[in-house]
Amino acid sequence: MILPALFFYLFASICVASAVMVIASRNPVHSVLFLILAFVNASGLFVLMGAEFLAMLLIVVYVGAVAVLFLFVIMMLDVDFTQLREGFIQYLPFGLVIGAIFLAELLLVAGGWVMNPNVTKSITAAIPTNVSNTEALGLVLYTKYIHYFQLAGMVLLVAMIGAIVLTLRHKVKVRRQDINVQNARNPELAMEVRKVATGQGLQDADAGSWVK
Amino acid sequence: MTITTAGYSLLPVLPELMLAVGAMVLLMIGAFNGPKVTGLVTTLAVCLLVVVGAAEIMLPAGKHVTFGGSFIVDDYARFLKVLAIIASAVTLILSREFLADQSRRIFEYAILVLLSTLGMMVLISAGDLIMLYLGLELMSLALYVVAASNRDNAKSTEAGLKYFVLGALSSGMLLYGASMIYGFTGTVSFAGIAAEAKTGNIGLVFGLVFLLAGLCFKVSAVPFHMWTPDVYEGAPTPVTAFFASAPKVAALAVFTRVTLTAFPGIVVQWQQVVVFVSLASMVLGSFAAIGQTNIKRLMAYSSIGHMGFALVGLAAGTQEGAQGVLVYIAIYVAMTLGTFAIILTMKRNGQPVETIKDFAGLSRTNPIIAFFFAMFLFSLAGVPPLAGFFGKFYVFMAAIKSGLFVLAVVGVLASVVGAFYYLSIVKLMYFDEPVGKLDPMRVELRTVLAVAGLFNVLFFVYPAPLVSAAAFAAKSLF
Numbered sequence: 001m002i003l004p005a006l007f008f009y010l011f012a013s014i015c016v017a018s019a020v021m022v023i024a025s026r027n028p029v030h031s032v033l034f035l036i037l038a039f040v041n042a043s044g045l046f047v048l049m050g051a052e053f054l055a056m057l058l059i060v061v062y063v064g065a066v067a068v069l070f071l072f073v074i075m076m077l078d079v080d081f082t083q084l085r086e087g088f089i090q091y092l093p094f095g096l097v098i099g100a101i102f103l104a105e106l107l108l109v110a111g112g113w114v115m116n117p118n119v120t121k122s123i124t125a126a127i128p129t130n131v132s133n134t135e136a137l138g139l140v141l142y143t144k145y146i147h148y149f150q151l152a153g154m155v156l157l158v159a160m161i162g163a164i165v166l167t168l169r170h171k172v173k174v175r176r177q178d179i180n181v182q183n184a185r186n187p188e189l190a191m192e193v194r195k196v197a198t199g200q201g202l203q204d205a206d207a208g209s210w211v212k
Numbered sequence: 213m214t215i216t217t218a219g220y221s222l223l224p225v226l227p228e229l230m231l232a233v234g235a236m237v238l239l240m241i242g243a244f245n246g247p248k249v250t251g252l253v254t255t256l257a258v259c260l261l262v263v264v265g266a267a268e269i270m271l272p273a274g275k276h277v278t279f280g281g282s283f284i285v286d287d288y289a290r291f292l293k294v295l296a297i298i299a300s301a302v303t304l305i306l307s308r309e310f311l312a313d314q315s316r317r318i319f320e321y322a323i324l325v326l327l328s329t330l331g332m333m334v335l336i337s338a339g340d341l342i343m344l345y346l347g348l349e350l351m352s353l354a355l356y357v358v359a360a361s362n363r364d365n366a367k368s369t370e371a372g373l374k375y376f377v378l379g380a381l382s383s384g385m386l387l388y389g390a391s392m393i394y395g396f397t398g399t400v401s402f403a404g405i406a407a408e409a410k411t412g413n414i415g416l417v418f419g420l421v422f423l424l425a426g427l428c429f430k431v432s433a434v435p436f437h438m439w440t441p442d443v444y445e446g447a448p449t450p451v452t453a454f455f456a457s458a459p460k461v462a463a464l465a466v467f468t469r470v471t472l473t474a475f476p477g478i479v480v481q482w483q484q485v486v487v488f489v490s491l492a493s494m495v496l497g498s499f500a501a502i503g504q505t506n507i508k509r510l511m512a513y514s515s516i517g518h519m520g521f522a523l524v525g526l527a528a529g530t531q532e533g534a535q536g537v538l539v540y541i542a543i544y545v546a547m548t549l550g551t552f553a554i555i556l557t558m559k560r561n562g563q564p565v566e567t568i569k570d571f572a573g574l575s576r577t578n579p580i581i582a583f584f585f586a587m588f589l590f591s592l593a594g595v596p597p598l599a600g601f602f603g604k605f606y607v608f609m610a611a612i613k614s615g616l617f618v619l620a621v622v623g624v625l626a627s628v629v630g631a632f633y634y635l636s637i638v639k640l641m642y643f644d645e646p647v648g649k650l651d652p653m654r655v656e657l658r659t660v661l662a663v664a665g666l667f668n669v670l671f672f673v674y675p676a677p678l679v680s681a682a683a684f685a686a687k688s689l690f
Binding site for chain 1: 217225279283320321323324330331346349350354356357360361372
C-alpha cells in the first residue's frame with residue numbers, strides 16, 4: 001500500500017520540480033530537456049492510475065516527436081535571449097500589478113465556486129475491468145467511434161496534401177541520380193579504345209570525341 | 213436500401229461519403245497525370261459538387277440521426293449544406309482563370325476546396341463537440357493551404373501563415389471551452405448538454421464563452437476579426453471569394469446550432485455574448501471600412517459587418533431569428549459571389565487592379581458591369597427593394613419581437629454608416645472620369661455575375677421559395 005503512494009510522490013514532485021525548471025533555466029536546450037523529464041514523470045503517474053496506454057502514448061508522441069521537434073527548432077533558431085530579457089526590471093512593476101489583479105480575480109472566482117454534486121458522477125465512463133487499456137480503446141475506436149477515426153484520417157490527408165502543395169517544387173536544373181541509366185551503362189558506352197601512334201599522344205583536335 | 217457500418221446507418225452520410233471518395237479519386241487522377249489535368253480536375257470537381265448537392269436534396273425527408281447522435285441531417289442541415297455546396301462550386305468556377313496561369317497550375321486546389329467542403333458538411337451536421345471540432349479542423353486546414361496557394365507571392369504566403377497561426381489559437385480556445393463543457397455536463401452530445409445545462413453554472417458558462425470565442429473567430433466577428441483584412445487582401449482573389457462565402461455559411465450554421473440546440477436552458481448567458489459580438493461587428497464593420505483603399509480589404513470589413521447583422525437574428529434566440537439568419541446568409545452569399553465576380557473582372561492589360569480608384573468612370577467604359585456592381589453595393593447597404601434589404605428586414609424584425617430594441621436601433625444606424633462607403637463607390641463609378649478600359653470579361657465570370665445579379669435585383673418579385681425554405685429549416689432546430 002505504501003509503495004504506490006511513495007512512487008506517486010516521487011513522480012509528482014519530480015514532475016512539478018522539472019516543470020519549474022522549464023521556466024527557470026537560462027539555457028533553452030536545458031528547458032526542453034526538463035520538459036522531457038516532466039513528460040516522463042507524468043507518464044509514470046498515468047501508469048500508477050492504471051492508464052498504461054496513455055502513459056506509453058505520452059512517451060511516444062510527446063517525448064518521441066513533439067519534444068524532439070522542439071529541441072530541433074530551438075537549435076535551428078538563433079534566438080538571442082539576453083536581448084529578449086532586456087528591460088525586465090523596467091516592466092516588472094507593471095507586470096506585478098497585472099499579476100496581482102489576475103490573482104485577486106481568480107481568488108474571488110474560486111471563493112464563490114460551488115461544484116455541482118452530480119458532476120463527479122457523470123464525468124468518468126465505466127472502466128472495463130476484464131480487458132487491458134489498449135484492447136478497450138481498440139474495441140471502441142474501430143466500431144463505436146469509427147466516424148471520428150475516419151474523419152481524423154481525412155484531416156491528416158488534407159495536412160499531407162497541404163504540405164506537398166506548399167513545399168514541393170519541381171526544379172528543372174537539378175541533376176538527379178537515375179539508377180536505371182547508371183545500371184544500363186556498360187564498357188562500350190562508357191569508353192572507347194583508340195590506337196595511339198607511338199610518341200605522339202592524343203591530339204587536341206580529337207578532344208571533341210573524348211568526352212561524350 | 214440499408215447500408216450500415218458498425219451498426220450505424222450510412223444513408224444520412226451518403227453525400228459526404230460520395231464527396232470524400234470523389235475527392236480521393238480526383239486526387240489520384242491529378243497525381244498520376246500531373247499539372248496538365250488541372251482544368252479537367254477542376255471541372256470534374258464542380259460536377260462532383262453538383263451530384264453531391266443533388267444527393268443531399270434527394271435524401272428521404274425528415275430528420276435522420278446516425279453515428280450515435282453525432283451526425284444529424286435535418287431540414288436545417290440540408291438548407292445550409294446545399295448553400296455551402298453552391299458557394300464552393302461557384303468559387304471553383306471563378307477560380308478557372310487563376311488556375312489557367314502556367315505557374316499556378318495546381319490541381320490540388322480543387323481537391324482542397326472539395327475536402328474543405330466536406331469539412332463544412334460535417335460541421336453543419338455535427339451533433340456533438342468532437343464532430344464539431346473534426347469538421348472545423350478539416351474545413352480550416354484546407355483553407356490555410358489555399359490561402360497560401362500562390363506560394364511565390366509574399367502576401368499570399370503571409371496570409372496563409374497568419375490565418376494558420378491565429379486559426380490554431382482559436383482552435384485551442386474552442387477545445388478548451390469544449391473540455392470545460394464536457395467536464396461540467398459529462399457529455400459531448402448537444403442533446404445531452406441541453407439536458408444537463410439547466411442552470412448557468414459558472415464553469416459551464418466559462419466553457420461556453422471559450423467555445424463561442426473559437427466560433428466567432430471562424431465567422432470573423434469582432435473581437436476575433438483581426439485576421440480578416442490581411443488574409444482577404446493577401447490571398448488570391450478567387451480564394452478570397454471562397455473565404456467570404458462557403459466557410460462563413462458553415463461557421464454560422466454551427467454557431468446557430470450549438471447555441472440553440474445545446475444551450476437552450478441558458479439563453480440569457482449566451483445571449484449577452486452574441487449581442488455584444490453582433491453590436492461590435494456591425495459598428496466596426498461600418499466605421500473601419502470607410503478609410504480603405506483596397507477593394508478586397510473593404511470586402512473584408514464588409515463581411516465583418518454582415519456577420520454582425522446575421523448574428524442579430526441569432527441574438528433573438530427564437531425560431532424567427534433563426535429563419536432570419538438563414539435568409540440573411542443565403543442572400544449574403546449571392547451578393548458576395550456576384551461582387552467577387554466583378555472584382556475578378558477588374559483587369560487592365562492582363563494585370564489585376566484592386567484599388568477602389570480603379571472603379572472610377574466604370575459606367576462609361578463598361579455600363580453593364582457598373583450597373584450590376586451598383587446594384588450589389590445598394591444591396592449590401594440594404595437599400596429596398598434589393599435582396600440585401602430583405603435579409604436585414606428579417607433579422608431586425610426578429611430582434612424587435614424579442615425586445616432587443618437597442619440592438620436593432622444600433623444595427624440600423626450602423627447600416628446607414630455602412631451605406632456611406634458603399635455609395636461612395638457608386639459615386640466614383642457614375643460621376644468620375646474613367647481611368648481606362650477593362651479587359652473583356654470571361655464567360656464563366658459573366659454567367660456567375662448574371663445569375664447572382666438577377667437574383668439580387670429580382671428577389672423581391674418572388675421571395676417565397678427562399679423564405680419558406682428558411683422557415684422549414686429553422687423549424688427543425690426547435
